[in-house]
Amino acid sequence: MTIEEFRREIRSLKEKGIYPSNKSYMLPSLWIAEKNFPAITKEIMRVISEELSVPLVEVEEAATFYAMYHTKPKGKYVIRVCTNLSCMLNGGEEILKEICNLLKVKPGETTPDGLFTVEEYECMGLCDGAPAVTVNEDRYLKVKPSDLPEILKKYGWKGENGKTSP
């Protein structure tokens, strides 16, 4: 998406008349940015500020408050690994460790090819399937460490040596 397209998206969002106050379009606008850009940059925030007539600092405040908005560049796929209580009791921490091992990153980091960002995450309400992992909007439940290579390959992971192993 280009910045101009983004501007038009916000305008058409406002035309839907969902809220009686301009400022309420803040989170929906940030969501459009989150889904269409690698990061919510200053430039993007400035567009939101102009279109909603809200001071830039208030856009910044909102963009940095919420855990799901990325103001630093994220990978094409965001992998969220829950380690909250039920997932922890069922091995969530091992899953996080194994994913980090396979992708050679630490929690919070993005792989150098820009494909994956790995996040240690709080409860996602999937606790009956603990340990739970999500990749963008896909869910994986009762995940075992041995399931991970298959899951990652679906999203273009090339294997530990950089080539798809059989």
Place this chain on the structure above:
Amino acid sequence: MERLLLRNIDRENSNSIETYLSNGGYLSLRKALREMSPGDVIEEVKRSGLRGRGGAGFPTGMKWEFAAADIKEPKFFVCNADEGEPCTFKDRLIIEKDPHALIEGMLIGAYATGCRYGYIYLRGEYPVGRKILERAIGEAYDKGFLGENILGTEFSFDLYIHSGAGAYICGEETALINSLEGRRGEPRIKPPFPVNAGYLWKPTVVNNVETLANIPLIIERGGDWYASIGSPDCPGPKLYPVSGKVKRPGVYELPMGTPLSEIIYEHAGGIVGDRKLKAVFPGGASSSVLTSEEIDVPMDFPSLAKAGTMLGSGAVMVLDETDCIVRASLRLIKFFRHESCGKCTPCREGTDWLVRIVSRIEEGLGSEDDLDTILDISSVMENSFCGLGMAAHNPVVSSVRKFKDEFLKHIKLGRCPFRRS
């Protein structure tokens, strides 16, 4: 018990409007609009004794009465679908499997209180639910249950979804309202309560998903019938999400007041590997822990309060004898530190202190004095600005009180006795 809240979920395409209509769906809305005045609806809900399922247990009929009495316009009806309490996934079931029950409940509530616009504040982590709700709202518009002059009456109501973006505090209703207004999710002072000064400082009813799913039932079968289910002073069916070390984790619908032991051993199948139960958080991460001797308690608001803990979201989190209570309470207080909005000092600093002290103990570097410090910090945190900080210390303090030996063992051994390696 006959399935009431979950009456639709096992049917094919349970989330489509056709399935919902074929099982009597939207007949309660019809009845409310055609045969009852707004005041009659509120009376019926008051008679039912329904108390809010978001965790605080406030009487729903009374909340609606306050909102109806306020004359400011327009009024807003908000469904709290933020479901952020760790190990709580009951609202997700309704959203994904029976979204029309929620929409119908909202419509009846909006009619009773005179609300013209509605928002479902849905947590950002439920994208699947968002798609299902969007479709369901579209279907309801197509059939004339939403929009102008619903079912040919004077009543009009528009409904939208507002996605949160990953902040537990936005489940607190005033933080939710700030977030809906496009701000950071920081709580506001109460009173004024949202029923008088909510979204854009207009009267706003905030109700939990499960609370609203009860409404069509109450209108269909009557408040007196409803009041006869479960505990006398807090009646109705209740959804209990059970997870952790049980054989069959899941959401169980049971009469309010079902004993905790029955939920764990009969419904959730008992403990994994038939091990011994060690501890249970009976109402989410903000509740105080119960030991294996304390699990005969009825799962309702007053009984759990009497037992020194709370029903909260009703999320039952089960630990077995091989789990370390220090580690469990550390994980929960880490969650609260992460989610503290930072507005007030007791919560912002208190959660950080508790994480540091419990980490130290867990690593075997703690001292006995640390246990007293935990209790001191906890009493300061009681003075926090909102419910997050007021409850965040509960899992830690109750663990220290009830499993003191285990904390002391960490301190004396200089390591965690449960670590395998």
